[in-house]
Amino acid sequence: MSGEGKRSDWQKPQATAPLLDSTIGRDYGMRALRAPVEPTSLLRSVERAPRTPAAIVAAPFAAMMSRRITNAGLITTDRVFGLAWSGAMTEGRIAGLLANLPHGRTEIYTHPATSARHEGATRGYRYAEELSALVSKRCREALQESGAAVGGYGDLTDAGAGRAGEHANETAPLDPTVPGKA
Numbered sequence: 640m641s642g643e644g645k646r647s648d649w650q651k652p653q654a655t656a657p658l659l660d661s662t663i664g665r666d667y668g669m670r671a672l673r674a675p676v677e678p679t680s681l682l683r684s685v686e687r688a689p690r691t692p693a694a695i696v697a698a699p700f701a702a703m704m705s706r707r708i709t710n711a712g713l714i715t716t717d718r719v720f721g722l723a724w725s726g727a728m729t730e731g732r733i734a735g736l737l738a739n740l741p742h743g744r745t746e747i748y749t750h751p752a753t754s755a756r757h758e759g760a761t762r763g764y765r766y767a768e769e770l771s772a773l774v775s776k777r778c779r780e781a782l783q784e785s786g787a788a789v790g791g792y793g794d795l796t797d798a799g800a801g802r803a804g805e806h807a808n809e810t811a812p813l814d815p816t817v818p819g820k821a
Contacts, residue, residue: 664713671714671792673746674705677722685735694723714795717741721748726764730772737781744795745787749773 664672675697679690708715720736721728728749736747751770752760760766772778782789 669713671795672708673719673792674701674708674715675722676701676705676716676718677720678718679723681718681736681739681741682720682723684739685732691723714792714797715744716746716795717743719746719748721746726750726761726766726769728769728772729765730768730775730777733772734775734777734781737778737785737787740785740787746792 677694679694679698682688683690705715718741724732728747733747733749749769749772750761750764750766751773752766753770755761755764755766788794
């Protein structure tokens with residue numbers, strides 16, 4: 640709970656279920672939690688690809704987790720992008736998502752780095768390409784045109800109010816473990 644262990648362990652839905660069944664998360668200051676709700680319809684509007692069996696199976700569980708997070712009084716987003724394209728959030732994909740961003744709270748997460756030569760690097764992840772995408776003129780312009788606010792999970796407010804249509808676009812393109820703003 641103190642941030643020890645692998646960060647990726649806490650991104651898995653099965654690892655977060657105990658946090659919802661008790662107050663342990665709040666005891667350690669947790670206010671927000673990722674629900675892995677990734678709308679494949681928006682992904683497919685950016686890049687044509689079939690719905691994978693994993694996405695079909697995961698969707699109802701992700702929706703259930705989102706409801707449990709809200710019912711527990713925690714904050715979450717309406718959707719997250721970066722699951723299907725994990726390690727491959729290219730300039731075209733990020734700009735496409737931003738250009739088609741629905742109303743509400745959205746997390747876009749990436750794994751930017753200058754190279755893949757760091758401890759814990761995942762084979763095949765395009766770290767440098769993701770970093771280039773985040774600082775590209777095309778993505779900055781797409782972000783500006785979307786009207787989305789940029790921040791992290793610590794910037795989200797109003798537990799349980801993350802339902803689409805209730806708020807201006809809020810986008811959290813940072814991993815929640817990274818302090819500060821983009």
